[in-house]
Amino acid sequence: MPVVAVIGDGQLARMMQTAAIELGLAPRVLAADDNASAAQVFGDVRIGDYRDLADLQAIAEGADAVTFDHEHVPNEYAHMLIDAGINVEPRPHALLYAQDKLEQRARLTELGAPVPPFSPIASAKDASDFFERVGGRVCLKSRRGGYDGHGVWFPDSLEAFTELVEKLVGEGVELYAEEKVPFVRELSAMVARNRSGEVKAWPVVESRQADGVCRVAISPAPGLDAERAAACQGFAVKIAEALDVTGVLAVELFETADAVLVNELAMRPHNTGHWTQDGCVTSQFEQHLRAVIDWPLGSTEPTAPYTVMVNTLGGDSDPAVPMRERVAAVMKKYPEAKVHLYGKGYRPGRKMGHVNVADESLERALDVAEDAAHYIINAQWR
Amino acid sequence: MPVVAVIGDGQLARMMQTAAIELGLAPRVLAADDNASAAQVFGDVRIGDYRDLADLQAIAEGADAVTFDHEHVPNEYAHMLIDAGINVEPRPHALLYAQDKLEQRARLTELGAPVPPFSPIASAKDASDFFERVGGRVCLKSRRGGYDGHGVWFPDSLEAFTELVEKLVGEGVELYAEEKVPFVRELSAMVARNRSGEVKAWPVVESRQADGVCRVAISPAPGLDAERAAACQGFAVKIAEALDVTGVLAVELFETADAVLVNELAMRPHNTGHWTQDGCVTSQFEQHLRAVIDWPLGSTEPTAPYTVMVNTLGGDSDPAVPMRERVAAVMKKYPEAKVHLYGKGYRPGRKMGHVNVADESLERALDVAEDAAHYIINAQWR
The missing domain is CATH 3.30.1490.20 (ATP-grasp fold, A domain)
Structure with missing residues (x-):
């Protein structure tokens, strides 16, 4: 079965691991240290530096695909791996546009995608x-x-x-x-594309940020005009194809009073796609893996009318109540809440986990997910 | 966060691992060798023998809970761990009834549960x-x-x-x-119970065997009379409570023309519960972990009208087509099929993986899951 090497040791790599196990893949990770979020859970952990060519070559050896949980691998090293016959996905000529925002703006303009x-x-x-x-x-x-x-x-x-x-x-x-865009709200259009060119889009999501960090994602974006939703998915598909993206592509968007503009691109699983773990036939982590080894993509049908994700971001201080007791309290109050934790120690503002709630009622899903996340952060209900 | 030690290195331990990672738990496994299904994927693998007291003591050290993926640990050793202050779940006084079928028959008779x-x-x-x-x-x-x-x-x-x-x-x-019971079909009533006594039941499932091995599970059991379904769940809850079971309890049942009889008990995640991974808010693997560390249990609501699981059992011979190509072919034909593989080499009749399909149509779910599993086994469609 295919070996997938993941460069980057954060929660995105960690959640790729669980998807990889179920698919029967052989995953390995390049991590900075043994205590990193992903390094805690992978069976095959290589300690090294993603900015070091020798470490990259070592993790890539014998892998069917090399992929990333962040955009910070030097582009020239990715090219060198490709030249050595390694299957790096996404390819560096695509990844460039997630690494260099000015290049991205220029390219999106050429493509006719709406940018400020x-x-x-x-x-x-x-x-x-x-x-x-x-x-x-x-x-x-x-x-x-x-x-x-x-x-x-x-x-x-x-x-x-x-x-x-x-x-x-x-x-x-x-x-x-x-x-600076006077946006009404932020949206995220996510797609996945495999090397053979198959593309699948998830429903467009509304995302809510706090201090520049994603805090909430709601799928599907409430009240989004069907035509506008289709346009957002269309941009994302077009960008994935034009840039030759492989794996998951997240297109962060600004919705203004009368238009939608592209904000950022990410070529990996994305915070606004975590809802797919508990609200969609195929999670973004499974889809990313399928895409980078060029397997056909899975269904992106939602399994519930609404799914809400709320991040558990480290609060101003860490309550004395142990995390295990906070989780237990949330599970007791909300049997429907899906708690995901990344094995990370406390730091203010740090992404330590998230909660997904699927429901027929948007109001209820949002209420439960917000309350659950609030308790995990603060050890008290809202 | 809690440390859970799993004794047993098969696919059940493997699938507990993915659930444990998402919950932020620290899982470890006692495995016979590095190549065992679970040993391939756990970050913390201890090689040893579940029939060796010293190996059991070593894996149990510092664990918040010790649990199992099979029933074969000597009951007296489990008692010795308990005496040494280890939290073994399920407890040996409960596990006994999954280990010794004659004791189980006697106890079930005392409880008034229907047995042949x-x-x-x-x-x-x-x-x-x-x-x-x-x-x-x-x-x-x-x-x-x-x-x-x-x-x-x-x-x-x-x-x-x-x-x-x-x-x-x-x-x-x-x-x-x-x-010998002249049964019409086999059913499975699964529940989970935590140390605090909370019990939750999943929908009753129909299971279909081939040569004594579970091959298909359908949730919910088609056409099962609501009263009879409730009675099956009632038996399972009563058995879990009376035997002081912790973790998942599977009660395998025979349905005859006019009654239901208890066939077997298993105190661990069970083949007839694999559908919960892709058709239920809380999978049996997550639920088992929550139960053994005494966290509140998750919702057992299905996320689709029907979910069908079909095992991929090694066929009479292993086709020349590599497994990766078979999986890709299934994914191409059925984007909705959820393929789970256990990392096991081929052997005739061996449980090598399973396919889950959720659908509004039972007929379609069954058709897709059967065809997908058939291809994974035989490299040809039915």
Whole structure:
């Protein structure tokens, strides 16, 4: 049976492992240390650095596919693995557009996908020109390495903007800016594509962020116009095909009063797809694995009218009540709540787990998932 | 988070592992060798023998609960672990009734649960007396150690019966006999019970055997009278409570023209419960873990009108088509089929995996699951 090597040791790799076991695959992981979320549970753990070519070569040896739980593997190393005959999925020529946001913006524009006005920013002059162009509605971003709100800034004056740009450029950070979008809500259109070109889309999800971090996902996005939903899925399919993406592609979107704009791309299982574990025939983790080994994709039919996912993000402090007792209290109150934990120690704001609830009633699913997650974080009900 | 030690290295332990990972538990397994189904995938594997007290003590050390994927651990060793302060679930005083079928028959009779007439058999005289009592409709069983049709005989004449008894008694096999039941079909009533006494029942399932091995399970049992279904669940709940079972209890039943009789008990996840992985809010593997660490139990609501499970049992020969290609062919034809494989090499009749299919149509679910399993076994469609 196929060997899948996962580079990256977080919860996404961890949840790929459970899907891989059920499929009978032989998974292995490249982890920074034995205590990492994924390293705790894989049977085959290789300790190493994803920025080290020798470590990448070692984990790739004999693997049917090499894939990722993050976007931070040097693109040139991925190319070198490909040149050595390794099946790296997604391929580096696709992954590039999840790694470099300026390249992504340029490519999406070529493809006719809707993106906000944007511009590379390398100087105070660039900053002031762009500030004027968008009427001061500026979102400044690092081209590379950002995630969960890191590498994103919203300067509220020209002075703050230029100061920030000078500081970051001085530190060697490559930047671009785009118009800050006055969105009504955020959506996520997720698809998977395998090497043979088969593509399947999940229902479009509404996502709710806190401090730049996904906190809630609701499937399907409540009240989303069917035509707009189909358009979002259409963008995602088009992007997956045009960029030759393999595996899961998450297209994060801004919904404004009268349009939808592409925000970010991720080429791996995504936080807004965790609901699929308990609300869909095929989870995003299983689908990603099927895609990267070029197996046919599974059904993306939901198994319930609504599924809500709420992240358990570390709170301002860690309550004295042990986690095992918090979980037990949630299970007692809500037998329908599906608790997923990542084996991570407490840190404020850290993604430590999530709760999925499927229900015929959106209101009830949201209420239960929010209350359950709140208790796991705070050891008290809302 | 709780540490759960699983004794036994088969597919049941393997599938407990995926559930344990999602719950954030720390699972470990006692396996006979590194290549065993469960040993391939656990992060924490201890090689040893479940019949060796020192190996049992070693795996139990520091575990919040010790549980099993089979019934073959010596009952006296389980008692010794309990005496040493280890939380063994199910407890040996309960497990006894899954280990010794004659004790089980006696206890079930005391409880008023419906069982066929039975008698211990230690001699040719016992055999001829029992043969006469049941009009020659004899099922002879080994008291201990049987599974999947092993340890069960259907002698078709008094002469064959007495010869068999003399041979087995001579080999030191402890025996009992019961009346062979003219059943219409087999049912399975599964429940889980935690140490605090909470009990939850799944829908009653129809199971279909081939050569004494479970081949198909259909949830819920088609056409089962609601009153009879409730009675089956009632037996299972009563048995779980009266025997002080913790974890999953499977009560295998014979349905006759006008009654239901208890066939076998298993105190662990069971083949007839595999459908819960893809057709129920809480899988039997998750539920078993919750029960043995005394967490509240999860909802046993189905997520589809029907779910069918078909085992992929090794066929008469192993086709030349590699398993990965068979799986891919099934996935292509049936995107809704959920394929589970156990990492086991081919052997005729061996349980190598199963396929679950959930659907609104029973006919379609059965058709797809049968065809998919048939292909995985034979590399050709039915």
